[in-house]
Amino acid sequence: MSQTRRRGTELENAILAASWTTLLESGYQDLTFEAVAQAAQTGKAAIYRRWKTKEDLILATLHFQNERDRLLIAETGSLRGDVLSLLRNMNRRYTKILPALFSVLLASYFNQSQLTPAQVREYVLGDRPVLMDAIIERALGRGEIHRLPPRRVIELPYALLRHEFLMNLAPTSDDVVVEMVDTIFMPIISSY
Known part of the structure; x- marks a missing residue:
């Protein structure tokens, strides 16, 4: 056959x-x-x-894998719940991409390709909406926050989880995810 x-x-x-x-x-x-x-x-x-x-093949591969394993955001009814859900999903996803990401980083991909990590991220994610933007819009609609926070505040949960991931080279424990949301992000975002 x-x-x-x-x-x-x-x-x-x-x-x-x-x-x-x-x-x-x-x-x-x-x-x-x-x-x-x-x-x-x-x-x-x-x-x-x-x-x-x-390098072109690697960029296309990372984009392809990202599209196959696209993150979804849950509607939990609260800003805290939505952010926790997103970070937990990201944390599970890091488990899958950890070996590939560090294989690329440690092999001097960025030096060979002349791209920055931010440029690779932009290529892989494309122009799709940032998930935290949707979470913030829902929080505004529910009255949990009263004005749009600055971009750095909106991206803070991502930055905190990425930091843990890069420093430990492993997924982050759920206790740490909850601590990041409850003791860092929620006190800052509640002022808006």
Whole structure:
């Protein structure tokens, strides 16, 4: 029985999924077009037609994986509950991306690609709305806060969780997530 040849989006998705798996299993240094082609059961030419460099392939892979594992925000009925739900979901997600992220960071990806972490984040996330913006809008609608806080305050929960993640190289305990929300974020946001 002959296998149907994959084309277009189906082939691209197979390549990006194989690239993600290769990145997790082998790390940045050992991620090659040859290894990805073998894992995707396709030829190297199919990869080279889409991505000119390893860095381009990695960016596309990170974007693809982010889209496959998109975060959702729960409507809990309170600002505190919404932020806790978002941070807990992010924390679970960090467990999945931790090996790939540090494989990329520790392998000098940013030096080779001349991109900053902020530029990679922007590329991976695209122009979709920031989830904390929706949470803040709901809190305004419920009267939990009375004016729009500055951008840095809105992004504070992300920054706190990212800091824990980067300093410990591991997911954060739920007790620490609750402490960040209750003792840092909620006292600051309640002044708005």
